[in-house]
Amino acid sequence: MLGLMGTPDDTASVVASVGALSEVVPPPQLPTDPRSGRLRVRSWIRSYLRDVDAGTGEAASVRALSDFGLRPEILHRRLASLEPIERTRLCLAAAWASEARWLTFIDPFAAVPGHLRTGVRARFAELAARDGRGVVFSSNSLTDHTIAEAGVADIEKGQLVALGPLEQIVTEPRGSLPAELSGVNVYSGLARKGWLSIGHSAVKARTELDGKVYVTLGWRAALLSLDEHDEAFTSATVFEAIVTGLRDRGSCLQAKLSPVDTEMGLALDVDLADLAGVPAPAPEVPDAAEPSTTSAHAAARKGAGFGILHPGLGGSITELQANVRVGTHVFVEVDTACLHAYSVE
Numbered sequence: 001m002l003g004l005m006g007t008p009d010d011t012a013s014v015v016a017s018v019g020a021l022s023e024v025v026p027p028p029q030l031p032t033d034p035r036s037g038r039l040r041v042r043s044w045i046r047s048y049l050r051d052v053d054a055g056t057g058e059a060a061s062v063r064a065l066s067d068f069g070l071r072p073e074i075l076h077r078r079l080a081s082l083e084p085i086e087r088t089r090l091c092l093a094a095a096w097a098s099e100a101r102w103l104t105f106i107d108p109f110a111a112v113p114g115h116l117r118t119g120v121r122a123r124f125a126e127l128a129a130r131d132g133r134g135v136v137f138s139s140n141s142l143t144d145h146t147i148a149e150a151g152v153a154d155i156e157k158g159q160l161v162a163l164g165p166l167e168q169i170v171t172e173p174r175g176s177l178p179a180e181l182s183g184v185n186v187y188s189g190l191a192r193k194g195w196l197s198i199g200h201s202a203v204k205a206r207t208e209l210d211g212k213v214y215v216t217l218g219w220r221a222a223l224l225s226l227d228e229h230d231e232a233f234t235s236a237t238v239f240e241a242i243v244t245g246l247r248d249r250g251s252c253l254q255a256k257l258s259p260v261d262t263e264m265g266l267a268l269d270v271d272l273a274d275l276a277g278v279p280a281p282a283p284e285v286p287d288a289a290e291p292s293t294t295s296a297h298a299a300a301r302k303g304a305g306f307g308i309l310h311p312g313l314g315g316s317i318t319e320l321q322a323n324v325r326v327g328t329h330v331f332v333e334v335d336t337a338c339l340h341a342y343s344v345e
Contacts (some may be wrong), residue, residue, distance in 0.1 A: 001128060003148035004138040005169070005177060006155035011138035012106050014155060018136045019104040025052050027106045028091040030079060037080025044079060045094050054098035064097035065090075067127055068120075084111040085120070092124060096131075103128075105137040109144055121147060142170060142181050154178055172342045174214060184216040185268045189341060196341050200263045202237050205336040212344040219254065219271045221338035225312025226323060228331045232312060235333060239265030243328045251276035253317075255324065257332065265332060273307045273320055 004011040019026030028048055031039070045061050062072050068089040074082075082090065088111055095103045112120050125147040128135050139145060145152050145166045152169045154162040154177065161175040162168075173179040179186040189198045191209035198204075198215055207213075223232060228240070245256035253273045259265030305316040313330065314320035324330070 001125065001135045001148050002137075002150040003145040003152045003166075004136065004155060005140060005145065005152055005181075006138075006175075007177075008107070008138075008140075010155045010158060014153075015104050015106050015136060015138050021102075023100065024102040024104060025054070025095055025098045025100040027104045028094045029106065030087055030091065037078060039079050040075070041077055041079065041082075041090060042075040045075070045090075045097065048094050049098060052098055052100070054100065056097055056099050060099060061093070061097040064093040067096060068093045068123065085113065085116055088112050088120060092120075096127065096133075101132070102134045102136075105135065107139050108137055109139065109141070117143075140177065140181070142166070145169075171340075172214065173216065179216065182216075183219050184340075185219070185266070187215045187217070187266065188344075189213045189215040191341060196339065198266060201259070201266050202239070202264045203266055203334050203336060203339075204237075205339045205341075207341055209341055209343060213341045214344060216340045217266075217268060217334065218338055219252075219269055220309065221335045222268065222270050223312070223333045223335070224255075224270065224272070224310040224330045226328075226330060227312055230312045230331070233331075233333045235336075237264075237336075238331050238333045241265055241330055241332050243324060243326055243330060246324070246326060253320070257330070259332075260329070266334065268332075268334075270332075271309055272313065272324065273309055273317060275307045275317075 004014055015027055018024060030044070042058075049056060049061075061075070065072060065074060070086065070089050070093060074086065074090070088109060091105070092108060095105065108124070109117055109121055121144060127133070148166060151164050152166050153160060154169055154175045156175045156177065162173075162178070169178050170182045173182055173184065173186050176186070187198045189196055189212075191207045191211060191213050194206060194208075196205045196207040196209070196213065196215065225232065228238065240260040241257040242260060243255050244258045247254050247256075251274055252271045253275070254269060255272050256269050258267050307317060308315065308320065314323045
């Protein structure tokens with residue numbers, strides 16, 4: 001079971017290429033032409049199996065439909081009458097009915113509602129293991145790739161960027177998509193003489209690595225303020241940045257930042273507010289201990305308004321939206337303790 005991650009065009013073309021190999025079944029895809037909605041399920045399955053040169057009869061189709069929770073009566077229905085979950089199960093069943101050893105699917109679970117997706121995905125993996133089928137599928141859902149026993153391939157701009165276990169792909173991303181799905185910024189960096197540097201920026205950290213590295217920084221590993229001298233800042237590496245974009249991502253409001261001086265700062269995406277709840281309270285720091293940047297950032301957020309992650313941008317969501325727009329200048333302190341570096345090799 002191999003999962004492909006990337007832009008739909010990239011991954012679809014790879015799946016199609018695999019599906020064109022001998023002894024591999026091409027991905028089943030229901031027709032999108034509105035006129036095809038009058039086509040009955042039995043006719044579509046027959047057509048698909050004929051196109052993939054599968055010599056199985058209707059009995060194999062009925063067994064496959066049953067395996068994926070569909071009754072034989074569905075064969076008499078028109079494609080247009082099917083619910084999204086039924087269309088997904090139908091495509092999976094059609095490929096299974098081919099009895100081929102190797103199967104391919106393009107984003108097979110995309111149309112499945114969230115509360116049903118886990119069950120369909122688990123059944124898919126269970127049947128693949130039971131029947132000894134090899135499967136290549138594409139998806140940009142991290143949870144879909146939990147069934148990819150052979151690993152996940154990250155494909156970007158027509159190139160294989162990374163191949164490995166899902167954990168490695170998301171914790172040590174080498175491309176923009178896994179970084180986006182993991183909620184981190186990713187950079188190319190250099191580790192030398194015990195120091196980690198990213199480009200020409202002043203953002204540095206201690207490291208035991210040596211040579212070229214990738215570096216990640218989470219979307220909440222920085223503190224922003226409109227005031228360069230905000231008392232919440234605890235280090236000298238505060239840099240000025242311009243808000244170049246704003247977007248919603250799940251329950252979060254997020255900004256894209258570009259440093260005014262690339263020799264001081266980094267371009268990064270950062271969460272501005274989380275409407276799912278209030279920030280976590282700051283950890284206790286003993287009086288004799290030197291507070292880390294992490295605890296200082298958490299302390300700055302403690303007691304902030306609902307969902308506010310950067311009190312220096314506004315004490316409420318209303319103030320935040322009034323203060324921060326595209327073109328706004330902000331000051332940024334990066335929590336260097338949150339920089340995660342790993343070798344390019």
